[in-house]
Amino acid sequence: MLEFDFMQNAFIAGGLVSVLAGVVGFFLVMRGQTFAGHALSHVGFAGATGAALLGLSPMWGLIWVTLLGGVSMGALGERLQGSDIVIGTILSLALGLGMLFLHFFTAYATQATALLFGNVLGVNTDTLWTLAWLGMACLLLLAIMARPLVFASLQPELAEAKGVSLRQVSMLFLAIVALTTAECIQIVGVLLVFTLMVGPAATAQKLTSHLGTGVLLAALLALAEAWLGITLAFYTDWPTSFWITALSSSAYLAVTVLHMLRNRRPLASAA
Amino acid sequence: MSALSLQQVTVSFAGRTVLSDVTLEIGQGLFIGMLGPNGAGKTTLMRTVLGLIRPVGGSIRVLGEPASRGNAAVGYIPQLRSLAGNMRLRGWDFVASACNGHRWGLPILSRAARQEVHWALDMVGASELARRPLMETSGGERQRLLLAQALLGRPRLLLLDEPLISLDPHHQHGVVTLVKQVQQELGITVIFSAHELNPLLAAIDQVLYLGRGQAALGKVDEVITKPVLSRLYGSNIDVIRMKNRIFVMAGDVEVEKEEHCHHA
Numbered sequence: 001m002l003e004f005d006f007m008q009n010a011f012i013a014g015g016l017v018s019v020l021a022g023v024v025g026f027f028l029v030m031r032g033q034t035f036a037g038h039a040l041s042h043v044g045f046a047g048a049t050g051a052a053l054l055g056l057s058p059m060w061g062l063i064w065v066t067l068l069g070g071v072s073m074g075a076l077g078e079r080l081q082g083s084d085i086v087i088g089t090i091l092s093l094a095l096g097l098g099m100l101f102l103h104f105f106t107a108y109a110t111q112a113t114a115l116l117f118g119n120v121l122g123v124n125t126d127t128l129w130t131l132a133w134l135g136m137a138c139l140l141l142l143a144i145m146a147r148p149l150v151f152a153s154l155q156p157e158l159a160e161a162k163g164v165s166l167r168q169v170s171m172l173f174l175a176i177v178a179l180t181t182a183e184c185i186q187i188v189g190v191l192l193v194f195t196l197m198v199g200p201a202a203t204a205q206k207l208t209s210h211l212g213t214g215v216l217l218a219a220l221l222a223l224a225e226a227w228l229g230i231t232l233a234f235y236t237d238w239p240t241s242f243w244i245t246a247l248s249s250s251a252y253l254a255v256t257v258l259h260m261l262r263n264r265r266p267l268a269s270a271a
Numbered sequence: 272m273s274a275l276s277l278q279q280v281t282v283s284f285a286g287r288t289v290l291s292d293v294t295l296e297i298g299q300g301l302f303i304g305m306l307g308p309n310g311a312g313k314t315t316l317m318r319t320v321l322g323l324i325r326p327v328g329g330s331i332r333v334l335g336e337p338a339s340r341g342n343a344a345v346g347y348i349p350q351l352r353s354l355a356g357n358m359r360l361r362g363w364d365f366v367a368s369a370c371n372g373h374r375w376g377l378p379i380l381s382r383a384a385r386q387e388v389h390w391a392l393d394m395v396g397a398s399e400l401a402r403r404p405l406m407e408t409s410g411g412e413r414q415r416l417l418l419a420q421a422l423l424g425r426p427r428l429l430l431l432d433e434p435l436i437s438l439d440p441h442h443q444h445g446v447v448t449l450v451k452q453v454q455q456e457l458g459i460t461v462i463f464s465a466h467e468l469n470p471l472l473a474a475i476d477q478v479l480y481l482g483r484g485q486a487a488l489g490k491v492d493e494v495i496t497k498p499v500l501s502r503l504y505g506s507n508i509d510v511i512r513m514k515n516r517i518f519v520m521a522g523d524v525e526v527e528k529e530e531h532c533h534h535a
Binding site for chain 2: 030146160164
């Protein structure tokens, strides 16, 4: 399977993006901001189709628009916290706009499926380099801000009192989330970003209560799901995105059931 | 040098004057119970001491220094919110997140920092507890972890915002006893806000009562009196003493009792 260039590219792209998504997703789940991540990917759809309409690179349209969306969400900060309706409205408006842009730019319509559901087998070397640079920038930024990010996520009032700027942390973090979302879209598409960002992170958090182990586990789970998904897609000829979502949700489901069984036992014996 | 000194301090929050022209002096090594009706400014006063709210007028000195954000000498337990998505994390990581948490970089603790976390957990007897995920701890246990977190950096003034909220009387007693023990052992000043006076009676040295923009500070017998409280509430208040308990009544209703129930 690895004798094909497109498969090599798929594995490299899948590896780069899934590790990033696992790590960033861990903090996203910890902060309870998963819906914001989901919304950002939809905003990205409008960005990509809008850029295509203007004759610009859809990938860069995607990147810039999600980044803008992420930073504005962070700047709005607490006023946006928990307002699912506002985020949901922006999300659907973005999808609607994307639809409109596609309507005017029919030549790009064939690419719409790739954008919505991902196309990891179509990643070329140029895209690979973009993914690598952006991914490294995100991980570097995350490493720099990790300590205040954890503090501000777990104890915002105390962090504020100790001199952490909650807004700054929120803006920086959502910028990282935006770029990660843009990367994920290349692999699993706009509609399935949750599967790489949230699935492995949520599974990892059920498996361990240690912070460091959790981050590592989320990255490894995402990597395993992405690579296994690509492999299965190669042999079955079914879409890669399907396999990744199937693996991601199965892992989460399995761990959840395991948890329920384990938690029931002491109760049953006590009764 | 006093632990906290307010000179003619006026604080506004959300367009409302919360404290007006308050002057008070809290000595070091005291356990202060802070009381007052909802909206009297207990949290606002704490946030002002922490440097998060700038007073409109007057000056605040904390251990001799002007109040400023990031003062390591001040420890703080904010009012407990629901811990959103992070409940699965173990107590240790939760407590340790406050260790130099304001500095950039990876949250990898040095040996000294780890020892500091161990020390703080030992102080409150939560070393075992810290191994469990937060979601599996009770309200009282969580307050223990929060206290350990507040002790990181060895503060000399500790601000505790309503740590008894939604705890049953047994756990309330446990938290007050623990705070008192830590306060005595470290010789620090504690400002402990609460809705009810009685759970604190045995522990506090002085009471700080807020109401209608004003404040009264002093021994329980000096502050919990008909004239002082009637002035702070702006209505006729009766104080009834019954075996080691004090009831503050407005007409035939016990004040704060009801509001406390709303929170629980």
